Amino acid sequence: MPHRRLVTGGDVLVGDPLRGEVRRSDVLIEDGVIVAVGSDLGGSDAERLDATGTWVIPGFVDTHRHLWQTTMRSLTANWNLTEYIWRIRVHHAGLHEADDVYAGQFAGALDALGAGVTTTIDFCHIMNSPDHADEAVRGLTDAGVRSLWCYGFYHSPTENPYFTSVEQRFEDCARVRSASFSSDSGLVRMGVALNELGLVPFSQSRREVETATELGIPLTAHTQCMASPQKVLDVKMWHAAGLLRAGDIHAHANECSDEDLALLRDAGCSVSSTPDVELQMAVGFPVFRRAIELGMTAGMGNDIVSNNSGDFFTTMRVLMQSSRGHANQPILDAEGLIGVPAGVPLTTRQVLHGATLAGARALGLEGVCGSIEEGKAADLVLIRHDRLHMRPIIDPVDSIVTQATTRDIDHVMVAGQTKLSHGRLPADLDRRGTALIDAAFERLSEKVGRRGGWHLDATGVWDKFGPVRAANVQDRGRVPSSAQNAT
Numbered sequence: 126m127p128h129r130r131l132v133t134g135g136d137v138l139v140g141d142p143l144r145g146e147v148r149r150s151d152v153l154i155e156d157g158v159i160v161a162v163g164s165d166l167g168g169s170d171a172e173r174l175d176a177t178g179t180w181v182i183p184g185f186v187d188t189h190r191h192l193w194q195t196t197m198r199s200l201t202a203n204w205n206l207t208e209y210i211w212r213i214r215v216h217h218a219g220l221h222e223a224d225d226v227y228a229g230q231f232a233g234a235l236d237a238l239g240a241g242v243t244t245t246i247d248f249c250h251i252m253n254s255p256d257h258a259d260e261a262v263r264g265l266t267d268a269g270v271r272s273l274w275c276y277g278f279y280h281s282p283t284e285n286p287y288f289t290s291v292e293q294r295f296e297d298c299a300r301v302r303s304a305s306f307s308s309d310s311g312l313v314r315m316g317v318a319l320n321e322l323g324l325v326p327f328s329q330s331r332r333e334v335e336t337a338t339e340l341g342i343p344l345t346a347h348t349q350c351m352a353s354p355q356k357v358l359d360v361k362m363w364h365a366a367g368l369l370r371a372g373d374i375h376a377h378a379n380e381c382s383d384e385d386l387a388l389l390r391d392a393g394c395s396v397s398s399t400p401d402v403e404l405q406m407a408v409g410f411p412v413f414r415r416a417i418e419l420g421m422t423a424g425m426g427n428d429i430v431s432n433n434s435g436d437f438f439t440t441m442r443v444l445m446q447s448s449r450g451h452a453n454q455p456i457l458d459a460e461g462l463i464g465v466p467a468g469v470p471l472t473t474r475q476v477l478h479g480a481t482l483a484g485a486r487a488l489g490l491e492g493v494c495g496s497i498e499e500g501k502a503a504d505l506v507l508i509r510h511d512r513l514h515m516r517p518i519i520d521p522v523d524s525i526v527t528q529a530t531t532r533d534i535d536h537v538m539v540a541g542q543t544k545l546s547h548g549r550l551p552a553d554l555d556r557r558g559t560a561l562i563d564a565a566f567e568r569l570s571e572k573v574g575r576r577g578g579w580h581l582d583a584t585g586v587w588d589k590f591g592p593v594r595a596a597n598v599q600d601r602g603r604v605p606s607s608a609q610n611a612t
Contacts, residue, residue, distance in 0.1 A: 130154040135176025143478040154503040157540035178511035184243025184504040186484030188397035189426030195233035197431040206406040211583040218281035223256035228565035230264025232558040243504040250277030254287035275318035319346040323594035350377035360385040379409025395487035399428035400444040424484035473526040507536035
């Protein structure tokens, strides 16, 4: 017998969130898939979930996140990008053992679910050993979030490195693909996460892309997000080398010109904006609004909870309001308020679309999630609107984007399975996640203390890395078997 659930009495956001169509409907779910959306649906044999007093929306889709960094929550709150690269990427990452990675992945995925994120990418650049890779996947699987898990090729400096050649990394990536991802239809799917262009010889970057192609999986990259005198024009280099691939996700892309974005668009790529980190860390202004104006698929992400919260309502609002202000300021400077056109440069519907269906499209999951439609997975979030701070309601989408918070999330399900009920994660998972992440932090704190503390001096970092980046992007030779990252 199929398992059937009937979500009754809710105000359902039906179809593409860009349309903003909300109507009182039931949602019938069979074996995790939406089979009907309408009024007075049958299903006397179905388990019932009363959604009265809630909006039923598709789960949020996060298109750029590093879950393993849950071990260092808010550490980077007052850092810029240089300090982040030097302290976490070059030093603290190498201190993470496989059990620390499991804790970060598991607790981070639960945190995402609690915030209504039912699907996330995981840019997992903490592959210090095969065990790290396996524990990263296990953490995601145990938490039960839908995800595109991307094997990172970055080399975290360690005292006793497991991988002594880049080929070993490629071989381990293939091992994980074979052992854990023989199917591309599971809740957790596989991709790869590239090194930043210029961090390694270009020939290695080419091999990283080729590995994704050989394994038949998507890739994601940090693209054109570092402003420096040694500017690296990632997109034009990828394009010239024939390495832009349809379905790939380019995070940040803040330094991209409109010409660069058009190259990505025409190649079938998407972009992901992470406004909290980008605005704080001098990564550049979020590209989201420019991208959608150029007809691109653009999603958004939380990036790192080592910096900001995993709350997607906050992500939407920071992105929306900063984009509006950025677009209006040149007009205000030149003409004053009288010159500002009617309306706003970025609407609530465009933002909610970016947080749901556009994100699913970016991850290659448009046919699976991102909207409430028959045939799609029942990845749903129920948001209470019957409380004082949500009344009155003039336009539901406006209220969801500008008024709702995580405290209003009543129920979350992934593929029809409950992940959060009455606003809370299951008590046993909450306790386990808390215990694991606290234990990991204690272990790391001791190691970090012996290495000089969390806030290492980052003076002179670019004196070292600038010339390396410049040299690497000029490389067109073969990668030596012993080559490793500049770090």
